[in-house]
Amino acid sequence: MPKSPANTARSKRAGSQLTPDAIIDASLRIAARGSEDAFTVRRLGEELGADPTAIYRHFRDKDELLLSVADRTLGEVLDSIPEGLDWKGRIRALADGSLAVALKYPVVGSAMASRTTRRPNEFRVVELILGAVMEAGLEGAEAALHYRMVADSLLAYVGQQAAYFLFDAEVRAADESAWTREYRLVDPQALPNITRLSAELAEVTDEQIFEATVGALISAIEKRAETLRGA
Numbered sequence: 648m649p650k651s652p653a654n655t656a657r658s659k660r661a662g663s664q665l666t667p668d669a670i671i672d673a674s675l676r677i678a679a680r681g682s683e684d685a686f687t688v689r690r691l692g693e694e695l696g697a698d699p700t701a702i703y704r705h706f707r708d709k710d711e712l713l714l715s716v717a718d719r720t721l722g723e724v725l726d727s728i729p730e731g732l733d734w735k736g737r738i739r740a741l742a743d744g745s746l747a748v749a750l751k752y753p754v755v756g757s758a759m760a761s762r763t764t765r766r767p768n769e770f771r772v773v774e775l776i777l778g779a780v781m782e783a784g785l786e787g788a789e790a791a792l793h794y795r796m797v798a799d800s801l802l803a804y805v806g807q808q809a810a811y812f813l814f815d816a817e818v819r820a821a822d823e824s825a826w827t828r829e830y831r832l833v834d835p836q837a838l839p840n841i842t843r844l845s846a847e848l849a850e851v852t853d854e855q856i857f858e859a860t861v862g863a864l865i866s867a868i869e870k871r872a873e874t875l876r877g878a
């Protein structure tokens with residue numbers, strides 16, 4: 648059935664009233680519902696009640712939209728970090744916030760694990776980490792290296808967790824049960840180490856892994872700074 652003039656006018660108004668922020672907001676609403684199509688113009692058009700092609704008036708392509716949405720999520724991470732923390736506290740807060748936001752918008756977190764937004768909030772994150780490692784006592788090439796260590800390690804971990812969160816609950820449950828099922832049934836002669844630690848392996852939690860990972864990053868910075876001071 649053809650659109651009435653009134654419906655056509657409403658559709659045109661919706662397209663003309665779109666802004667980059669409104670499109671980013673819509674992408675994040677879709678992503679927060681666990682959907683993987685937060686960056687398709689068709690799905691965004693439905694969410695916004697607008698002609699999908701209107702998206703391209705504000706973003707050159709899907710990738711530009713992805714990078715802009717990702718940078719918005721980095722702003723959300725930064726907003727979660729309290730003022731007045733020392734360098735260790737800032738790194739821990741950045742890690743906690745990064746994981747929380749990645750799990751809130753899993754399709755964004757998983758996609759951005761290996762990308763660079765080249766936008767203001769990413770610059771702010773880089774500035775924060777550099778400031779932390781320099782406060783710890785590293786300078787020059789050492790500061791740059793340890794910044795990359797922290798940034799890349801956090802991106803890898805939170806990206807992996809976000810990607811895992813996109814699987815159906817049944818798939819995740821099957822994977823998680825492996826430690827108490829398949830790993831308990833391995834051949835003890837062929838795989839003695841797994842057999843010896845099968846109970847302990849099953850008890851490890853995601854929270855423990857994340858805490859140990861962040862703690863190891865902080866310890867590596869501390870130890871390197873101590874070594875350089877003693878040189």
